[in-house]
Amino acid sequence: MPLAAEPRTLADRALAALQDDIVRGVIAPGTRLSESELAMRYGVSRGPMREVIRRLESRKLLERKVHVGTRVSSLDPERLSQLYYVREALEGMAARMAATAMSDTEIRGLYELLARHEQQQDLQEDIAYFQREGDLDFHYRIIQGSHNTALIDTLIGELYYLIRMSRYQFSSVAKRPQAALLEHRRIVEALEARDGEFAEMLMRRHISRARRNIEIECRQPSAATDW
Template structure:
């Protein structure tokens, strides 16, 4: 095997722009409905319009931005009905993924989740905001990955995952909901540790159902 085949290529300017915009959308810096000012963003990222437009095309295919005639590009803004549908879909699919994960989790996996939750609890206590900013530190992402289902992983961790992150940031700024979510995550870990598929699925479905109600409440207030 040649050395070149073992080294991953450096991310292109378009890749870097895509990652930066995903982060900005996920952390609320670019809110749903806000217009993408290409010249300003290109200048801030230190790149030309070409790589930026390539990144925007990828964001559009992921459902994170949308183009409107004569209005340019803006961050996707989902209606209350779309959000309701998104979270109901997530509840069904992620509940199933959690059930599958319960049958595959090792003691080391459970320990990893417990340590992750401790970090999240510390951050929430300091900021009053439950943040999971990267896929590597995302409670749900880890469980879905451990389900062993590639189809569920693709369905939940690509377009759906990004859109959930976009709205999760706004709803998780509610301290009461953040603390409740931590408790629900602890319940999910206990269910996973039991190895009981039904118990794990029910715990995840309850958590996402509660998250859906909170997201809809927050978005209704904003509207």
């Protein structure tokens, strides 16, 4: 997946805007979508909007069902838990590979990225920790840093946006923002030490903690109505 860039055409801008609205929950999971209404809302004709919808289906953010139509994907607790188990295994593997595959320059870039994240007011106040996509996303950098095409295709090409949606929806769960930032730093330190085994363990623990906190959140009575 290319790095995040300014959309060049009306269709590109419509794609970026609709995708962002879905990821951030502006359009709620399960919402049924009308091609004509979306075209009007995002300022494109129905032909380009049809292509936007197709691309978002390929990114798992939209689902088309016979006799139902197109809806925003819903991450029910079971599906969310399964997604995080996959993340734990594959991103752990990516971290192990990145420990030997990343250049010193790439690792310095991770430290610089975390320094930028640290300046976010919501993170400083331990409210939320949300990262923009592409090179501004710590996990994206690690996956790319594995230099393993199969992992990149799976985690970035197939699952990336669905994972981003789940991360955004639960970015403030259990006051984890500051803890998550610290865990990111420790992962980078393991990468800098070229300790693949330790980097994998830290990444797996990092995602496992997030999964357990999300599972607890999903069991709360207030969360049950959201699904």
